[in-house]
Amino acid sequence: MARHKKVSDQDALLAAINLFWQNGYHNVGTREIEAQTGITRFTLQTTYGGKKALFLKALDTYLDLTDRHLLAPLATADLETLARWFDSPTIPQGFEGSVQSGCFMVNTITALGGQDADVPPRTARYYDMLYAAFGGAIHGAAKAGDLRMVVDLHQCTALAVASAVSVQVAMAAGGPHADYLRTAAAQMIRSWAA
Amino acid sequence: MARHKKVSDQDALLAAINLFWQNGYHNVGTREIEAQTGITRFTLQTTYGGKKALFLKALDTYLDLTDRHLLAPLATADLETLARWFDSPTIPQGFEGSVQSGCFMVNTITALGGQDADVPPRTARYYDMLYAAFGGAIHGAAKAGDLRMVVDLHQCTALAVASAVSVQVAMAAGGPHADYLRTAAAQMIRSWAA
DNA sequence: TGACAAACTATCCATATGGATAGAAATAGC
DNA sequence: GCTATTTCTATCCATATGGATAGTTTGTCA
Numbered sequence: 001m002a003r004h005k006k007v008s009d010q011d012a013l014l015a016a017i018n019l020f021w022q023n024g025y026h027n028v029g030t031r032e033i034e035a036q037t038g039i040t041r042f043t044l045q046t047t048y049g050g051k052k053a054l055f056l057k058a059l060d061t062y063l064d065l066t067d068r069h070l071l072a073p074l075a076t077a078d079l080e081t082l083a084r085w086f087d088s089p090t091i092p093q094g095f096e097g098s099v100q101s102g103c104f105m106v107n108t109i110t111a112l113g114g115q116d117a118d119v120p121p122r123t124a125r126y127y128d129m130l131y132a133a134f135g136g137a138i139h140g141a142a143k144a145g146d147l148r149m150v151v152d153l154h155q156c157t158a159l160a161v162a163s164a165v166s167v168q169v170a171m172a173a174g175g176p177h178a179d180y181l182r183t184a185a186a187q188m189i190r191s192w193a194a
Numbered sequence: 195m196a197r198h199k200k201v202s203d204q205d206a207l208l209a210a211i212n213l214f215w216q217n218g219y220h221n222v223g224t225r226e227i228e229a230q231t232g233i234t235r236f237t238l239q240t241t242y243g244g245k246k247a248l249f250l251k252a253l254d255t256y257l258d259l260t261d262r263h264l265l266a267p268l269a270t271a272d273l274e275t276l277a278r279w280f281d282s283p284t285i286p287q288g289f290e291g292s293v294q295s296g297c298f299m300v301n302t303i304t305a306l307g308g309q310d311a312d313v314p315p316r317t318a319r320y321y322d323m324l325y326a327a328f329g330g331a332i333h334g335a336a337k338a339g340d341l342r343m344v345v346d347l348h349q350c351t352a353l354a355v356a357s358a359v360s361v362q363v364a365m366a367a368g369g370p371h372a373d374y375l376r377t378a379a380a381q382m383i384r385s386w387a388a
Numbered sequence: 389t390g391a392c393a394a395a396c397t398a399t400c401c402a403t404a405t406g407g408a409t410a411g412a413a414a415t416a417g418c
Numbered sequence: 419g420c421t422a423t424t425t426c427t428a429t430c431c432a433t434a435t436g437g438a439t440a441g442t443t444t445g446t447c448a
Contacts, residue, residue, distance in 0.1 A: 002414085002415065002416080002422085002423040002424030002425070003413070003414045003415055003423075003424045003425045003426075004414080004415070004424085004425080005424085005425065005426095006425085006426080022308055023308065023309060024220075024305055024306070024308075024309075026218075026220035026221070026305075027220075027309055029404075029405065029406080030405075030406055030407080031404090031405090040425075040426060040427080041406080041407070041408095042407095042408090042409095042425070042426065042427085043424095043425065043426080044406090044407090045406085045407060045408080046424090046425085047424095047425090050406075050407075051406065051407090052406095101308050102304060106304060106363055107304040107305065109363060109366050109367050110296060110300060110301040110303075110304040110305060110363060110366045111218055111301065111304055111305035112218070113366050113367060113368070114216055114217065114218075114294075114295050114366065115217060115218075115221055120367075120368060123367045123368070123369075124369065127364075127367065127369070127371055152381065154374075154378070155377075155378040155381045155382065157378075158374045158375050158377070158378030158379075159353070159357070159378050159379070159382055161360070161371075161375070162356055162357050162360035162361070162375050162378065162379065163353070163356050163360070165359070165360040165363050165364070166355070166356035166357070166359040166360040166363075167356070169300055169303060169304060169359050169360075169363065170321075170359070172303050172304045172307050172308065173303050173307060173314075173317045173321065174307070174314060174317070175317075175318065175321070177321055177355075180348075180352045181352050181355070181356050183349075183352070184348070184349040184352030184353050184356065185352075185353070185356065187346065187349050188349065188353055196392080196393040196394030196395070196444080196445070196446080197393075197394050197395045197396075197443070197444040197445055197446095198394085198395080198444080198445070199394085199395065199396095200395085200396080223434075223435065223436080224435075224436055224437080225434095225435090234395070234396060234397080235436080235437070235438095236395070236396065236397085236437095236438090236439095237394090237395065237396080238436090238437090239436085239437060239438080240394090240395085241394090241395090244436075244437075245436065245437090246436095
């Protein structure tokens with residue numbers, strides 16, 4: 001039987017997510033990947049398929065975890081939970097140092113999206129996740145009679161998605177903007193209640 | 195008197211804006227800058243101060259033009275003009291090929307913002323411009339008695355800023371999301387009217 | 389017409405990059 | 419204890435990179 005890797009796949013992948021999320025694809029070289037994740041350049045190539053393949057796997061895992069822990073549960077949440085999602089956010093374990101960099105996926109859309117054919121399918125998945133989560137909550141609230149009659153469900157969903165995305169950019173921007181936007185989004189959601 | 199450059203400063207700078215906006219800082223090499231802007235690597239170094247300095251000058255010029263043509267005029271606009279700013283956007287001359295890449299500044303925040311000390315001052319300027327533009331319009335509408343009494347001006351301003359930023363990300367993302375968000379934002383703004 | 393200054397061209401340079409290779413090390417199973 | 423397999427280490431490689439240099443070209447002015 002074979003030699004074990006220095007670090008487990010899971011630990012290495014988590015480290016890779018944080019590295020690429022905080023620094024972007026281009027600012028991270030293969031020597032830095034070795035230093036920060038424990039994956040040697042040999043293993044990077046032979047086991048993971050190279051830098052680009054590791055990046056995509058990290059991004060896919062990020063999307064998996066983001067959906068599982070942050071978005072999918074929202075689809076069945078009530079309005080107050082949705083509002084608190086904005087003004088009292090939870091941070092997935094293991095990513096505490098990265099949330100100030102915004103969203104790994106949003107950063108990838110704006111940094112690489114125009115030139116990299118591997119990004120658009122993931123972008124589509126991300127927006128699907130956002131619309132499913134916020135749309136689910138909003139349609140659920142409507143069905144429960146919790147929404148004011150005058151609100152347009154598609155508009156509300158789009159505004160919730162807009163708020164979520166812009167909060168991520170504001171996180172990457174630094175400063176107070178993310179808090180302003182979180183507060184405003186939570187207020188907006190609470191204003192939809194019957 | 196000396197030899198003239200192959201292209202004018204203004205044309206070169208416009209070309210540099212479009213190049214960096216569409217491709218990002220790292221995806222553009224100095225040979226590509228030569229090919230796309232007419233600035234030789236010699237001139238890039240001696241006149242502009244190098245690749246990074248050209249990038250920052252391009253970004254600053256982009257912020258100047260964006261403020262002048264798209265944002266500053268909003269500060270004295272009425273609500274309907276603000277709504278149309280979203281659902282019937284105008285494209286600054288010379289940038290038609292780049293708007294599908296979103297916003298040069300937003301792309302820079304997410305791609306470089308975490309590692310590059312030259313970006314945060316420009317990020318702060320960008321958000322200041324956004325808040326001044328949307329805040330000005332909204333406060334002006336309130337002063338004119340055009341807003342419903344119940345709306346919170348700071349919340350409205352923050353939501354308008356959120357919408358503007360997320361539309362830019364959606365442009366970079368491609369697909370129908372930008373149009374959804376534009377429509378929703380315009381509806382939201384119209385819903386604030388008395 | 390010559391001088392001067394600015395920009396261009398062709399070439400060079402040091403460094404960094406992603407990935408490849410060969411030999412060594414580590415591990416489990418037989 | 420040996421074998422097979424996987425991973426590691428040290429080194430190498432071809433290419434790309436941002437920038438530098440030297441000689442040439444170009445345009446204006448005196």
